[in-house]
Amino acid sequence: MLKAKELTIYARLLIQLGVNLQPGQNLAIRASTDAAPLVRKLVEVAYESGAPHVLVDWSDDEINRIRLRMAPEETLAFVPEGKVEDFIRMIEGGAAVISILTPKPELLKDVETSRIATVTKAMGKAMKKYQELAQGGEISWTIGVVPTAEWANVVFPELGEEAALAKLWESIKLATRLDHGDPLAYWQAYANRLEERTAWLNDQQFTRLQYWGPGTELTVELPKNHRWLGGGLKNSQGVYFLPNIPTEEVFTAPVRNGVNGRVRNSKPLVYNGQVIDGFTLTFENGQVVQAEAETGNASLQALLQMDAGAAHLGEVALVPHDSVLSKLGVVFRNTLFDENASCHFALGAAYPFCIEDGVTMSKEERAGNGLNESVIHVDFMVGTAELDIDAVTVEGRVVPLFRNGNWV
Incomplete structure (x- = not known):
């Protein structure tokens, strides 16, 4: 205690x-x-x-x-x-x-x-x-x-x-960072660094990301006018807050029907008091068409069948393998901590603020812009020391983002 x-x-x-x-x-x-x-x-x-x-x-x-x-x-x-x-x-x-x-x-x-x-x-x-x-x-x-x-x-x-x-x-x-002399000041400064990263990503407006890693070969399309976020957010009253402590990620939303290939989890997912591990998801046009887990397969199937949006991705998040959480070397079996030690995706709902003016759009407009809707939002980890990620520009130029699990 x-x-x-x-x-x-x-x-x-x-x-x-x-x-x-x-x-x-x-x-x-x-x-x-x-x-x-x-x-x-x-x-x-x-x-x-x-x-x-x-x-x-x-x-x-x-x-x-x-x-x-x-x-x-x-x-x-x-x-x-x-x-x-x-x-x-x-x-x-x-x-x-x-x-x-x-x-x-x-x-x-x-x-x-x-x-x-x-x-x-x-x-x-x-x-x-x-x-x-x-x-x-x-x-x-x-x-x-x-x-x-x-x-x-x-x-x-x-x-x-x-x-x-x-x-x-x-x-x-x-x-x-409760061991830090001033945790509030530390997290404010760290959040500022993450926001510098998101500013660069937002300027690029990449059209898609390409993943290669153990058991993973995946292409993820990004919506037009998408927004990367990380660190802190501002609510509708303009008040700055930090939704996750700790936080190491930058994230955005993918195109609901624009995910193709397969992805393998890298850390156990604990969902509703049950462990799901050793699973591969195969996507076609954004939807999971094949899924099987070595542990907790029934829970995985129930998760994917929760509603029409549960078998689609709502979030793509980038976290370097050399993050502070990853360096601890602890598999927490808890998403709040494990997602900040590893690149990850989320099945289910996308955050409306991940596209420009998304919070003021109707549900139909958000769907038209590629955002997924669901009653769930469940993160699962895919990052490893072997993961490579490339981004592709509007002109088709390939930009290396991650090599061996870390930012290039």
Whole structure:
């Protein structure tokens, strides 16, 4: 566990830079009961920062697991309307949102995939408005994490539980730079460097990217007037915030029907408490036409069938193999950390702000500009030390971007 001072530093990092909470702005926190010490500190810092009201939307991982295992099948799609409405009403009123993860990679390994898919789909529909507000750049949001013993045992199976949890906390401190003298200043400066990279990429307006790596040979078309982003974002009120801490990526959206070839994952994907690993996806005209995983294949198939957009890509992200997260040498089995150690894609929804004026477009206009829509947005990692990526200009000139996993 973090020491009291470190817990306060982490809370301030998430409040003051993560969502950049403004005086007079409400805050909503979504968290498991396992994260209670950090959540209490977040509430304290939020009120110190001038929040009129802080809403904590609690969940309990074990209760959720019991429901998934034992509730009647016909009840699994039920989502309490009042709870969702309160949350949506608050963020529609301008509240910032902090989600605190308490990963347990194998929590639902004994639960039928179809039951998990039913609950996931129902919750995705119920929270569609939140997804639209977050992905449309209307609100400030960020993600934090609290390690669990279950997670630590998976990441460091060679250690005893206490030692594993201590090492995982230490790894998270290094990843989030809580060991730095001034983490807020560090991340602001680092975000500025990422934004310099995105400015260069946006000036180029490449038409497509070409990937080569172990098990990967893929071509990804990019929309006209696409925008690369990285580091911080600005919400519709012009407030700067940092949605991911840590963050090492620059990202944009691909053309929904413009992905062809095959891609192999490089790190395990933990989705809905189940591990998916050793998988290859084959794309034709943007859609996954063949997919098979050595581990968690049923979960992979359920993910791809979530809705019409789930088998298409919504994000392409570039992360050098020599990133700080990658150099830690830890496979976290958690997307927040692993995606910042590896180039990755996301199945599902694209962010509207990844094309010029996308946030003001109708759904039909976004689709016409090549953006994918879905109730899911699930990142999976493909970066390795052998990955090469080329970009192609409008004139057809090939520009090397990555060689041996890193920026040229």
